[in-house]
Amino acid sequence: QIQLVQSGPELKKPGESVKISCKASGYTFTDYAMNWVKQAPGNGLKWMGWINTQTGKPTYADDFKQRFVFSLETSASTAYLQINNLNIEDTATYFCTREEVEVMDAWGQGASVTVSS
């Protein structure tokens, strides 16, 4: 069955970096784009952007162009989200979600990032 399994919770200090993984199984990794979605505590969902799993080209929403990096390890069917120079506002759960023809049909379980001094 289709699964997206994300890495575990992270506790970081302001200014540090974090790298979240999203391992796909049950389908051909390069057949679907991978999107990333942020959910701050008690808040709604915010689309961060997506990465083309065939070319590796990332596209970022405006709010996520500065410190955020999407990457792939195609041989391991894994997508990554790296956040640099963390600040308090980055405290959130981050979801990976696969997309085909503008439908995000499968989601990871979410990766919690807490930024606290």
Add this chain to the structure above:
Amino acid sequence: DIQMTQSPASLSASLEEIVTITCQASQDIGNWLAWYQQKPGKSPQLLIYGATSLADGVPSRFSGSRSGTQYSLKISRLQVEDIGIYYCLQAYSAPYTFGAGTKLELK
């Protein structure tokens, strides 16, 4: 950016009641509209895509409709397991945008 105005923000309904949630798009998005259900501590689950198509495994009491730039999710007979937060998502153009969510509770 396309704005998705979702209403109501919260809704209290009884079992077996009909529930309707709407999203108004700020411009034409065709049928590029999906609905998701999220339960506490869980990831969103796809309910409806293409504005009206039921996702695999989703009960038939869920349905989606479109009238111009207004989209609706209807639950025909509310069940206990339907409690959660519902979001619409437009995937017509980047940046994709979600509605603010509707919190559905039991009366």
